[in-house]
Amino acid sequence: xxxxxxxxxxxxxxxxxxxxxxxxxxxxxxxxxxxxxxxxxxxxxxxxxxxxxxxxxxxxxxxxxxxxxxxxxxxxxxxxxxxxxxxxxxxxxxxxxxxxxxxxxxxxxxxxxxxxxxxxxxxxxxxxxxxxxxxxxxxxxxxxxxxxxxxxxxxxxxxxxxxxxxxxxxxxxxxxxxxxxxxxxxxxxxxxxxxxxxxxxxxxxxxxxxxxxxxxxxxxxxxxxxxxxxxxxxxxxxxxxxxxxxxxxxxxxxxxxxxxxxxxxxxxxxxxxxxxxxxxxxxxxxxxxxxxxxxxxxxxxxxxxxxxxxxxxxxxxxxxxxxxxxxxxxxx
Numbered sequence: 001x002x003x004x005x006x007x008x009x010x011x012x013x014x015x016x017x018x019x020x021x022x023x024x025x026x027x028x029x030x031x032x033x034x035x036x037x038x039x040x041x042x043x044x045x046x047x048x049x050x051x052x053x054x055x056x057x058x059x060x061x062x063x064x065x066x067x068x069x070x071x072x073x074x075x076x077x078x079x080x081x082x083x084x085x086x087x088x089x090x091x092x093x094x095x096x097x098x099x100x101x102x103x104x105x106x107x108x109x110x111x112x113x114x115x116x117x118x119x120x121x122x123x124x125x126x127x128x129x130x131x132x133x134x135x136x137x138x139x140x141x142x143x144x145x146x147x148x149x150x151x152x153x154x155x156x157x158x159x160x161x162x163x164x165x166x167x168x169x170x171x172x173x174x175x176x177x178x179x180x181x182x183x184x185x186x187x188x189x190x191x192x193x194x195x196x197x198x199x200x201x202x203x204x205x206x207x208x209x210x211x212x213x214x215x216x217x218x219x220x221x222x223x224x225x226x227x228x229x230x231x232x233x234x235x236x237x238x239x240x241x242x243x244x245x246x247x248x249x250x251x252x253x254x255x256x257x258x259x260x261x262x263x264x265x266x267x268x269x270x271x272x273x274x275x276x277x278x279x280x281x282x283x284x285x286x287x288x289x290x291x292x293x294x295x296x297x298x299x300x301x302x303x304x305x306x307x308x309x310x311x312x313x314x315x316x317x318x319x320x321x322x323x324x325x326x327x328x329x330x331x332x
Contacts, residue, residue: 002030003057010063011040014114015107019062024100035106040068053078063087089133114153115146117168121158127242130157137161143171151178151204160189169197176202184208184240190223199230206238211256234264244272250325267291286319
């Protein structure tokens with residue numbers, strides 16, 4: 001006898017792989033599956049959601065970001081399972097679900113494949129959960145297992161650290177697969193061979209790297225020059241820039257943003273949640289709004305952008321003063 005299953009996607013920005021596997025499993029045993037996407041984001045400002053579950057036998061709730069964990073209130077008789085890295089770093093799907101094919105039909109508007117060729121990372125960045133969740137770098141899926149559409153976005157966290165990455169790139173090149181590694185490539189691991197292979201991929205959009213630590217500036221500069229030898233187009237590189245209020249806002253955060261501008265690299269500011277509790281929260285919001293809109297970042301200065309962004313003169317002056325290092329308390 002079939003039962004009704006509800007999948008709750010709290011905050012995924014792309015199709016949720018775990019929920020697609022769960023869907024495949026339940027459909028394979030004849031159950032009826034529905035999904036509800038709540039579209040919560042990373043930012044701590046949305047209201048809670050209430051879901052009544054009496055018409056369902058089982059409800060699965062997947063949460064990516066910790067600040068969204070308690071934002072859904074479930075009432076009813078259904079059995080409820082919570083998962084996702086926002087909930088726990090140690091909870092995994094049971095094997096009967098983990099090894100299912102992805103059911104893309106629950107995201108009918110999607111036309112891109114997603115998946116991991118490798119899992120894990122050799123780094124141990126203090127703000128990142130990947131090593132704790134996935135361990136050291138290892139192979140996860142084959143190219144054919146992941147690619148189900150004309151385009152694919154690979155979610156690998158550090159594929160350049162995998163010993164077999166050159167063979168993977170060669171396979172992608174040979175099969176002319178339109179792809180992107182959108183979680184970032186470790187620019188410190190670039191060399192002549194893999195930089196050349198990356199340039200030969202049927203690549204979609206920008207190449208994502210990261211500049212999170214000022215101590216890496218020299219090696220990142222050298223590796224960027226190497227990469228531009230093979231991919232010389234301006235603004236083809238995008239750098240993730242992690243920031244939190246404990247960083248010197250001018251000599252660290254703004255410095256890295258200006259570095260990107262000077263090198264014709266697009267920044268993507270990754271704010272720690274503590275930025276919203278900082279005395280400079282408005283500035284972080286303004287800076288992020290500029291950095292994370294490529295068309296505006298490329299053609300406007302920060303001062304020009306903030307004057308168009310808000311008519312609040314005080315807000316303009318405060319943000320510009322911080323940008324120019326004229327009104328800021330030292331945080332370090």
